[in-house]
Amino acid sequence: MxxxxxxxxxxxxxxxxxEPRPGGRLTVRGPKRAEPVALMLLAHKxxxxxxxxxxxxxxxxxxxxxxxxxxxxxxxxxxxWGEMQNRWHRLHGSRVPQWQCAGCGEPISxxxxxxxxxxxxxxxxxxxxxxxxxSFGERWRREATDGLRTLGLDPPPxxxxx
Numbered sequence: 010m011x012x013x014x015x016x017x018x019x020x021x022x023x024x025x026x027x028e029p030r031p032g033g034r035l036t037v038r039g040p041k042r043a044e045p046v047a048l049m050l051l052a053h054k055x056x057x058x059x060x061x062x063x064x065x066x067x068x069x070x071x072x073x074x075x076x077x078x079x080x081x082x083x084x085x086x087x088x089x090w091g092e093m094q095n096r097w098h099r100l101h102g103s104r105v106p107q108w109q110c111a112g113c114g115e116p117i118s119x120x121x122x123x124x125x126x127x128x129x130x131x132x133x134x135x136x137x138x139x140x141x142x143x144s145f146g147e148r149w150r151r152e153a154t155d156g157l158r159t160l161g162l163d164p165p166p167x168x169x170x171x
Contacts, residue, residue, distance in 0.1 A: 013060030016053055020046055028101045029058050029159050062160040069093055069162055086165035093162065097153035104128055112141025 020027055023046050025039035035054050037047045050057050072092045076085035104127065105111045108118075111129035123133040123142060127149075132141040154164060 013053065013056035013058075016046075016050055016057055017060050017064070020050055025050070026100070027057065027061065028156070029061055031155070031159050033058065065093070065157065065160045065162060068096070083165070083167050087168055090164050090168055093157055094150055094153040097156050098127065098149050101156060102127060102149050102152065105130075110137075110141050112143070112145040113137065 017027065020037075020039075020043070023039065023043035025037055025043050025047055027050060028036040028038075030036055033054070035051065035058060037050055039047065069089060072089035073085060076088040076092075079085070080088060105114070107130060108116055109130075110117050110122070110132045111125065112131045115132075117130055117132060120132055120137075121134045122130045124130055125145075129145065131145055133139075157164075
């Protein structure tokens with residue numbers, strides 16, 4: 010069972026989350042009962058990383074085709090890239106405890122906060138304004154771009170990495 014796609018299918022069946030990291034590393038998270046499958050993934054790491062990269066490249070081509078049918082090419086490329094960033098963040102983005110601001114890292118305490126769609130929270134009071142929300146947005150987009158680059162995907166030329 011050294012086929013990367015088959016290993017990924019099996020990993021998803023047992024509840025594992027797989028994330029490629031820079032330098033050819035692989036992070037595998039999931040339930041303890043799935044440890045034998047996780048060890049198999051790590052034993053066949055090059056095939057697994059190649060299968061993950063192929064999956065993400067295919068999804069990117071699909072997003073480009075979809076947006077390209079609706080928008081001019083440069084705008085379609087930016088929209089497709091944003092879609093990929095959102096997908097990466099949804100699957101692999103960092104989550105902070107509910108008591109902590111995702112933007113500045115300080116405790117939220119009793120201050121007004123914005124509950125974000127990904128489960129994180131950010132200060133939303135006079136002292137912080139929108140700074141925490143903007144800081145968190147820049148950070149997760151940068152992390153997503155780095156993760157996508159690890160898979161061999163690059164942002165469009167007109168895309169500005171924050």
